[in-house]
Amino acid sequence: MLEYVEKVLIPSIDEIKDQMDLPVRQRALVICDVFRAHRCASVIDALTNARIEHVFVPAGCTGELQPMDLSVNGDFKKIMKDQFTEWYADQIAKDNTKTVELKLSTMKPLHARWTIQAFDKIKEIKDTVLLGWKKSGLL
Template structure:
């Protein structure tokens, strides 16, 4: 589970416990490295959805359809997502490997630690972890995710989803956008659309220059940060 407030609430903990499920908590800021959905599933699902949307649109065009209503799009979206999840259900080995790669389902005796494959783990310094004092994280400091309280991490093999980025930026207020632009040494002048476009170009450039970026909305200020 991710370190978001609702995951750590007593009702969720009790429900998980009653199902005899052993939980693994992904630390704040590590979602892109340790969450199987992020490391192995999300990009595949998005690619499949794009594929099925294109197939559907081409098929309808062959039948003479040139205009799409909101209702048409809703029906198509439901259909393509269902197809994508049907394909995912057939990829059980992929799901099992994803949990194994990040160390969630390895044997607790350490005999399978050699199977762990976490991108970028060699660059992390674990020195002194045995003696480190316990860290208390306040609820307002927990990672909040774009739109549905989820973090977006983009590794070197992933595509920066422009649609999600633009949608999330447009949800912000002008003061929030200006604060975000100021944090990244960008101009705060112009209309809201101008600032959004500026930030979009900034994050696209960051993605091209770095192996991995993380974009998240802070809980209290609702502002993006880039790692």
């Protein structure tokens, strides 16, 4: 989690601040569930030092309070599932076989590509993203 915060989250927030012409000292907000890795001291320190506020959604409440769970995650999972289903059907049709190779060396590159494609599709439906924020009461 610390590596994610340092290598992905902080640079992404800095890039967004730059794109939006916000001051470097502008605070950001991260909403996390109470998973242990999100609550460890090193992660909280890294967020605080980067001027990132953090809020923890109480256990069992992400379905009602986490903006992404209220809108985007369902669409994202559906897109991923649809891509897998289409690929799997193509494998069956192409080889006319009842077995499909699902080893990690096969699936990892596909999963990475499907994830990027799913993010690209989600970016196209900004109203869906905003809907989660509205449902959570944060917007």
